[in-house]
Amino acid sequence: MRCAYVESQDADRPLDGLRVGDLPDPGAPLPGWVPVTVRAAALNQHDLFSLRGVGLPAERLPMILGTDAAGVLDDGTEVIVHAVIPSPGWHGEETLDPRRTLLSELHPGTLAERVWVPAGNVVPKDPAVTWAEAAALPTAYLTAYRMLFDAAALRPGGTVLVQGAGGGVATAAVVLGRAAGLRVWVTSRSEAKRARALDIGAHAAFPTGARLPEQVDAVVETVGAATWAHSLRALRPGGTVAVAGATSGAMPPAELNRIFFRSLRVVGTTMGTRDQLAAVQRMLLATGARPVLDGVLPLAEVGEALRRLEAGEVFGKVVVEVTA
Incomplete structure (x- = not known):
């Protein structure tokens, strides 16, 4: 074989x-x-x-x-x-x-x-x-679907920041978030990847760590140490950072004072269920996203x-x- x-x-x-x-x-x-x-x-x-x-x-x-x-x-x-x-x-x-x-x-x-x-x-x-x-679909798009709609519990009209534009989960979060009626912002160190993210549906793209126009409802975090502090600063009080990876390292300062003082939620998630995979495909069929x-x-x-x-x-x- x-x-x-x-x-x-x-x-x-x-x-x-x-x-x-x-x-x-x-x-x-x-x-x-x-x-x-x-x-x-x-x-x-x-x-x-x-x-x-x-x-x-x-x-x-x-x-x-x-x-x-x-x-x-x-x-x-x-x-x-x-x-x-x-x-x-x-x-x-x-x-x-x-x-x-x-x-x-x-x-x-x-x-x-x-x-x-x-x-x-x-x-x-x-x-x-x-x-x-x-x-x-089975890893990147399933993971992004669960991060957006389960871990972060986002609904149409919400604003999400996707760290690290270009990766599989990040691009999936842009595609699915835009299809679901979210306002999608992304970050990347690469100007070319920021431009590509705009092409596939992101509403705005910023350099990694940049000050944002306003705070967001949720952050899709798969980068880890390199973006963690920015993810926490980007959240509105009561916001959620959904974590499904740490490609740049898994041990940044926790910043617990910021988390409890601003009532932030940190939700870990891995992959998703078989039923959620079926839901991802249904979402593509209903919205035309691919x-x-x-x-x-x-x-x-x-x-x-x-x-x-x-x-x-x-x-x-x-x-x-x-x-x-």
């Missing part, structure tokens, strides 16, 4: 351990799992974390990369794969299971000709959504795509076509 996988790990040179080649089809790890023939899979920072050895123990190598995919069940049903795998016997929301994993952490991932998932982890794909668009794609390329070129992702050269999602 053709796939992209982690052969070895290196924190400083993660791409040295990437291989594109053949591994055996692992088959169903547990009863009730089904195979999906992968048509398209999207790349994420999670893939680079795995190559660095973050969240993936070396004893599980070789491990097929990838959390996001769209493909076809054996009966011909077109589906989107939900990547959050609850532990056996867990009942309740899958994101709250302390033993949950994502595809490519414990079980082989989606950058392969076939991936096995629990039967409940697939969402029917609407024909109006392309394979590449569908593959972009994921921002940086490019679509064959599996053989996944190394170059991950290099660009590591270098911060990507705007939106990179999608890999796996099977025709």
Whole structure:
């Protein structure tokens, strides 16, 4: 089975351990799992974390990369794969299971000709959504949807600041926020990325750390240390910072005095539920919004795509076509 996988790990040179080649089809790890023939899979920072050895123990190598995919069940049903795998016997929301994993952490991932998932982890794909668009949804767009409408509880007319324009979750937050009737502001160190953010629907774009015209209802925070102080300063009293990542470092000063004195809410969130993934697709169909794609390329070129992702050269999602 053709796939992209982690052969070895290196924190400083993660791409040295990437291989594109053949591994055996692992088959169903547990009863009730089904195979999906992968048509398209999207790349994420999670893939680079795995190559660095973050969240993936070396004893599980070789491990097929990838959390996001769209493909076809054996009966011909077109589906989107939900990547959050609850532990056996867990009942309740899958994101709250302390033993949950994502595809490519414990079980082989989606950058392969076939991936096995629990039967409940697939969402029917609407024909109006392309394979590449569908593959972009399960991590970035699901995470952004949950941050905006669950963690931050934003409603039409609210103002949201999205830190770090250009990343997968950030671009998803711009697209979904604009489609939902939010006023969307973004920040970036890059003038080019600020301009691109305006092109895809942001109402205003500012340099990282800039003083804003007014305070906002919520902040979408995935950058971490580099933007944390600005995120807290940007919030109106009673506002919410929704946190789903810390790509620049996870240990900034907490600024607890500001948080309690201004009654700010800090809400952590990871991925989302299968039902929320279905809701994201419904939102796209109802509004006409679509994921921002940086490019679509064959599996053989996944190394170059991950290099660009590591270098911060990507705007939106990179999608890999796996099977025709």
